[in-house]
Amino acid sequence: MSDWPLWEVFVRSKGGMAHRHVGSVHAPDAELALRHARDTYTRRQEGISLWVVPSASIIASDPDEAGPLFEPAADKIYRHPTFYDIPDEVKHI
Amino acid sequence: MRWTPAFAGELLMPSLPPIEKDVEARAEAKPPRGAFDAPGEGPHDAARKDYLLRLGDDALVLGQRLSEWCGHAPALEVDLSLANLALDLVGQATLLLAEAGDADQLAFHRDVLDFRNCLLVEQPNGDFARTIARHFLYSTWQHMLLERMAGSPDAFLAGFAAKAVKEITYHRELASEWTVRLGDGTDESARRMAEGLDWCWRFIPELFEVDETLEALIAAGVAPDPRAFESDYRAALAAVLADAKLAVPADQRPILGGRRGHHSEHLGHLLAVMQYVPRTYPDSVW
Numbered sequence: 076m077s078d079w080p081l082w083e084v085f086v087r088s089k090g091g092m093a094h095r096h097v098g099s100v101h102a103p104d105a106e107l108a109l110r111h112a113r114d115t116y117t118r119r120q121e122g123i124s125l126w127v128v129p130s131a132s133i134i135a136s137d138p139d140e141a142g143p144l145f146e147p148a149a150d151k152i153y154r155h156p157t158f159y160d161i162p163d164e165v166k167h168i
Numbered sequence: 169m170r171w172t173p174a175f176a177g178e179l180l181m182p183s184l185p186p187i188e189k190d191v192e193a194r195a196e197a198k199p200p201r202g203a204f205d206a207p208g209e210g211p212h213d214a215a216r217k218d219y220l221l222r223l224g225d226d227a228l229v230l231g232q233r234l235s236e237w238c239g240h241a242p243a244l245e246v247d248l249s250l251a252n253l254a255l256d257l258v259g260q261a262t263l264l265l266a267e268a269g270d271a272d273q274l275a276f277h278r279d280v281l282d283f284r285n286c287l288l289v290e291q292p293n294g295d296f297a298r299t300i301a302r303h304f305l306y307s308t309w310q311h312m313l314l315e316r317m318a319g320s321p322d323a324f325l326a327g328f329a330a331k332a333v334k335e336i337t338y339h340r341e342l343a344s345e346w347t348v349r350l351g352d353g354t355d356e357s358a359r360r361m362a363e364g365l366d367w368c369w370r371f372i373p374e375l376f377e378v379d380e381t382l383e384a385l386i387a388a389g390v391a392p393d394p395r396a397f398e399s400d401y402r403a404a405l406a407a408v409l410a411d412a413k414l415a416v417p418a419d420q421r422p423i424l425g426g427r428r429g430h431h432s433e434h435l436g437h438l439l440a441v442m443q444y445v446p447r448t449y450p451d452s453v454w
Contacts, residue, residue, distance in 0.1 A: 079243070100245050103349060110342055111245035114252050 081130040082108040084115070086122035094126050102127075215384045216322070217268050218284065219391055222427055224264030225285035228275055229435065230306060231257030232442050233293060242296055249342065253303070256335040260328075267324050276446035280429075280436045287426040288371035290435040294364060297357065300346045301364030307339035308404055309375045309394075316392035325390065344408045351412025358414065365409075366417050373422035376401075381427075 079101040085094035097116050102108035108127040117125065136144060148154070234254035241247035265271035288306055293299045314336055317329035350361040376394045378386065385391035406416050425431070445452075 101243060102245065106345060107349065110345065111249065114249045115245055118248075118252065 079103050082112070082127040083130050083133060084112040085126040085128070086112075086116055087124035088122055090123065094124065097121075099130060100127070105129075212384060212388050212390065215381045216390065218381045219385055220264050220268035221274070221284040222286075224261050224268060224274070225283050226289050226306075226310070227257040227264060228261035229283070229285045229438065230289040230303075231255070231261060232438055233289065233291075234299070234303075236293055237299065246296075250299075253339055253342070256332075256339065260332050260335070263328055263331075267328075272446070276443045280431055280439055282429060283431065283435060283439070284427055284429065285431075285435075286371065286374050287423055287432055288368060288374065290426070290432060290438060291368065291371070292434050294367065295360055297350050297360035298364035298367055300343055300350065301361065301368045303339065304343035304347045304408070305365075305368050305372060305405070306375075307336055307343050309401060311336045311340045312397045312401055312404075313392055313394065316397070320390055320392075322390045347408055347414075348412040351409070351414040361412065362414055362417075365414065369417040370420040370423050374424045374426060377424055377427065379427065 080103075081099050082102055082105075083099050084097050086097045087094045100108055100111040100115055102111045105127065109125060112125050112127050116122070231254045234250050234257065237250040238247065238254075241250055261275070262271050265274045268274060286306075288302060291298075291302055293302075311333065314329040314333040317325055318333060320326045320329065347361065350357040352358070353361075376398045378393065378395060382391060382394075386393045409416050
């Protein structure tokens with residue numbers, strides 16, 4: 076329905092994991108947005124928890140601002156933790 | 169001196185082929201019915217099979233009806249919703265008909281007079297509101313039935329109900345949500361929802377009809393007695409309709425007969441579409 080608002084859908088695949096953005100659905104209200112999200116994105120056991128958020132509530136960065144926002148990080152490789160000796164006991168980092 | 173017959177060597181039967189493991193397994197899995205020395209049919213076996221057909225045909229026919237929406241629903245999301253409901257129901261039909269006999273044979277090679285579904289589920293989709301009205305009335309009933317069937321001493325029925333009740337809980341909630349959205353929506357959606365309910369209302373009494381078959385199973389404790397939850401059912405419908413700001417339709421002259429094979433003309437058309445391929449190409453595989 077063209078006059079239904081858009082909702083962003085987030086799925087948690089299993090306990091302990093974070094919800095991840097998977098797509099969006101149209102729905103007339105929040106309750107049906109959850110059901111549409113369930114019927115569209117969890118048909119193959121993709122998740123155990125769902126969030127829906129009105130797309131209009133997402134505050135996005137301006138693509139035209141990408142330069143000032145993100146490029147300054149490009150030449151600061153010392154921010155990556157690659158200059159440290161990691162003890163063998165530390166497995167996952 | 170012991171007499172030794174001439175064919176003594178053959179008694180060892182080295183020439184008999186060994187019984188294949190899968191043949192043995194299949195033979196043991198089969199009920200011994202009809203075999204020499206086997207227990208005869210129990211008093212409730214015919215009634216139980218009839219009951220399985222009633223529930224299985226309800227699920228099959230309603231699943232087929234909902235699948236007719238595929239590609240035609242008012243929105244992509246609703247298309248997926250309705251297809252999901254249909255797949256739940258076809259899955260339930262597969263379990264029930266397989267318990268009653270050969271599921272494919274029963275689904276695709278049975279004539280309309282042998283179907284035992286209630287009249288409500290075979291009614292045409294109409295518009296989206298009528299489809300929702302039909303699903304609201306049926307899934308509310310089916311949900312109440314399955315909740316009670318989960319305690320059946322019949323291991324198959326109890327297991328089936330425990331699995332299916334989760335699916336039907338969702339069906340009932342979704343259909344109720346849409347009933348409220350349409351009833352309490354625009355003037356047009358409210359009018360269509362009221363018309364959909366009005367179309368389906370006369371098929372409610374059949375859901376609570378108890379004939380000899382069902383009476384026998386209720387007496388044996390196998391099947392729940394639908395009359396025990398009819399007032400709960402009516403109250404549940406009224407509560408949703410109040411939310412939907414819709415009047416409860418007046419009771420109409422009940423239409424019965426589906427459980428005995430007396431169907432409306434619509435079922436034959438549905439079966440013609442559903443059964444066409446397997447009947448035209450009986451041995452085809454894919």
